[in-house]
Amino acid sequence: METIGGDLSTMAPRPFADGHLAAIRAISTSRDYGPGEVVLESGAPQDRFVLVEEGEIEVADPVTGERLHASTLKPGQFMGELAFLNGGPMTLTMRACAPTRTLEAPRSSMLRLMSEVPEIGDHVLTVFSARRRRIFEAGDSSLVVRGASRNPAVARVASFLNRNRIPFHEETEGEPQVSWSGTPIPDPTPRAVARHLGLDLTAAATQTLDLIIVGAGPAGVAAAVYAGAEGLRALVVEDCAIGGQAGTSSRIENYMGFPTGISGADLTFRGQVQAMKFGTSFAMPRTVEALARRDDGFCVTLDGGEELCARSVLVATGVQYRRLPLDRLEAFEGAGVYYAATEMEARLCSETEVVVVGGGNSAGQAAMYLSRVAKHVHVLVRAASLAETMSAYLRERLEADPRITIHTGSQLDRLDGDERLERVVVTTPSGRLSVDCRALFIMIGAAPNTDWLSGLVELDGHGFVRTGAQVGAPSSFATSCPGVFAVGDVRSG
Numbered sequence: 055m056e057t058i059g060g061d062l063s064t065m066a067p068r069p070f071a072d073g074h075l076a077a078i079r080a081i082s083t084s085r086d087y088g089p090g091e092v093v094l095e096s097g098a099p100q101d102r103f104v105l106v107e108e109g110e111i112e113v114a115d116p117v118t119g120e121r122l123h124a125s126t127l128k129p130g131q132f133m134g135e136l137a138f139l140n141g142g143p144m145t146l147t148m149r150a151c152a153p154t155r156t157l158e159a160p161r162s163s164m165l166r167l168m169s170e171v172p173e174i175g176d177h178v179l180t181v182f183s184a185r186r187r188r189i190f191e192a193g194d195s196s197l198v199v200r201g202a203s204r205n206p207a208v209a210r211v212a213s214f215l216n217r218n219r220i221p222f223h224e225e226t227e228g229e230p231q232v233s234w235s236g237t238p239i240p241d242p243t244p245r246a247v248a249r250h251l252g253l254d255l256t257a258a259a260t261q262t263l264d265l266i267i268v269g270a271g272p273a274g275v276a277a278a279v280y281a282g283a284e285g286l287r288a289l290v291v292e293d294c295a296i297g298g299q300a301g302t303s304s305r306i307e308n309y310m311g312f313p314t315g316i317s318g319a320d321l322t323f324r325g326q327v328q329a330m331k332f333g334t335s336f337a338m339p340r341t342v343e344a345l346a347r348r349d350d351g352f353c354v355t356l357d358g359g360e361e362l363c364a365r366s367v368l369v370a371t372g373v374q375y376r377r378l379p380l381d382r383l384e385a386f387e388g389a390g391v392y393y394a395a396t397e398m399e400a401r402l403c404s405e406t407e408v409v410v411v412g413g414g415n416s417a418g419q420a421a422m423y424l425s426r427v428a429k430h431v432h433v434l435v436r437a438a439s440l441a442e443t444m445s446a447y448l449r450e451r452l453e454a455d456p457r458i459t460i461h462t463g464s465q466l467d468r469l470d471g472d473e474r475l476e477r478v479v480v481t482t483p484s485g486r487l488s489v490d491c492r493a494l495f496i497m498i499g500a501a502p503n504t505d506w507l508s509g510l511v512e513l514d515g516h517g518f519v520r521t522g523a524q525v526g527a528p529s530s531f532a533t534s535c536p537g538v539f540a541v542g543d544v545r546s547g
């Protein structure tokens with residue numbers, strides 16, 4: 055299966071071509087470092103591109119000061135990883151381990167050069183993506199998440215980081231907490247952590263915008279790529295995680311160009327990197343709460359009250375999962391009740407039976423995925439069969455899997471447990487069934503996220519945005535309000 059980048063361990067270091075090196079030199083200044091001198095410290099913004107000309111740079115543990123890897127950066131190699139694109143902070147410390155001379159270019163100049171000379175951009179992004187993959191998979195980071203399985207707030211942070219492919223180091227033992235370079239982050243929330251990582255609004259707040267894209271599911275991310283490529287100053291505002299619903303899919307097999315499949319999170323993360331390469335900014339996790347028309351465009355109001363204005367707005371807010379009317383549901387959300395089955399949730403299922411509610415493809419994919427790790431998977435379906443709601447190939451896989459039991463004509467009645475979910479009670483055609491399970495996945499469809507549109511655009515009877523011919527507009531994506539467009543699942547029809 056494809057991932058977010060190449061395998062660094064099999065990639066031979068490749069020097070820049072002479073002409074490209076000359077172009078980098080033209081925007082850089084030269085600097086000297088003595089052995090042991092820090093070049094960029096963990097937590098410092100990646101505000102410059104650093105290429106080693108002479109000497110050697112090592113990766114150091116920001117807490118202990120020890121060298122972290124045997125391999126070092128040698129002449130011709132450069133520092134940094136994908137957070138360079140948004141000026142995010144270093145998550146590890148880089149330090150000279152020999153007399154070292156570097157070429158250092160301001161981030162904005164380097165980004166301009168990468169877009170003007172695509173071969174330089176490709177070279178840098180290939181290495182940055184492979185590095186992100188390596189540090190994400192290895193969990194090498196000053197950002198430490200401890201005890202996620204025992205604390206819902208910490209679990210929410212872990213899920214946010216995981217879904218956004220942000221590297222963090224995970225520990226299972228000890229008091230649950232989230233820390234940065236050894237210092238605990240008080241009351242950790244995804245937003246607090248995002249602020250540390252420069253993912254909040256600061257990166258984009260000062261720009262005058264052509265377009266605000268609300269929502270970073272596949273539709274919003276695709277628009278972000280095209281807007282950037284067309285030279286528009288665009289900002290994407292996302293309230294949860296890049297990828298939207300698709301980000302929760304462990305394996306997408308029907309997307310052109312990925313014959314061996316790719317997870318939804320990796321697919322959309324690649325799109326985000328591509329959009330950032332073209333200059334599109336992202337702010338998250340931030341919710342757009344209202345839309346207002348102004349003389350020269352539109353303004354959106356964010357949670358927290360800030361206003362952002364642009365000539366146009368693209369609605370890409372998709373849909374949100376439906377809940378079940380069950381006592382204590384909210385108390386167990388994040389503590390045994392989930393609406394997505396990603397690697398993060400799967401890790402919590404290894405010692406337990408799992409219940410998946412729903413008869414659609416999302417429920418089917420989740421059941422298949424979880425059956426690899428859980429003791430057993432029960433799929434609860436209200437209808438008498440899956441034939442009407444699930445693709446045949448998926449249904450057949452579920453029916454053939456001895457680790458999965460499908461309960462048709464069944465429904466969930468009760469959730470039990472102290473601080474976490476421990477048991478569910480189900481009514482089946484043959485009577486009541488109690489299942490000891492620490493993970494319940496509710497996958498029963500979704501409703502459109504259109505409340506924030508403040509009545510400015512026409513919706514259909516179910517709350518989806520009417521577009522194109524439905525509102526007499528010339529473009530398929532135009533809404534009834536000129537200047538506001540809609541794409542993806544949020545559209546009617």
Ligand SMILES: Cc1cc2nc3c(=O)[nH]c(=O)nc-3n(C[C@H](O)[C@H](O)[C@H](O)COP(=O)(O)OP(=O)(O)OC[C@H]3O[C@@H](n4cnc5c(N)ncnc54)[C@H](O)[C@@H]3O)c2cc1C
Pocket residue numbers: 268269270271272273274291292293294295296297298299300301302303304305306307308340341342343370371372373374415416419420503506541542543544
């Ligand atoms: C488990 C699963 C597996 C799937 N597998 C496949 C598959 O294999 N093939 C396939 O074609 N489709 C698949 N789908 C369906 C596919 O994921 C969706 O059709 C697609 O994600 C819709 O994209 P979207 O961008 O329109 O909306 P969404 O993916 O719903 O994204 C909308 C985004 O907007 C954000 N948002 C909402 N409101 C606000 C707000 N007010 N402010 C800021 N942000 C907001 C949300 O957080 C979300 O990230 C799957 C879906 C799921 C759940």
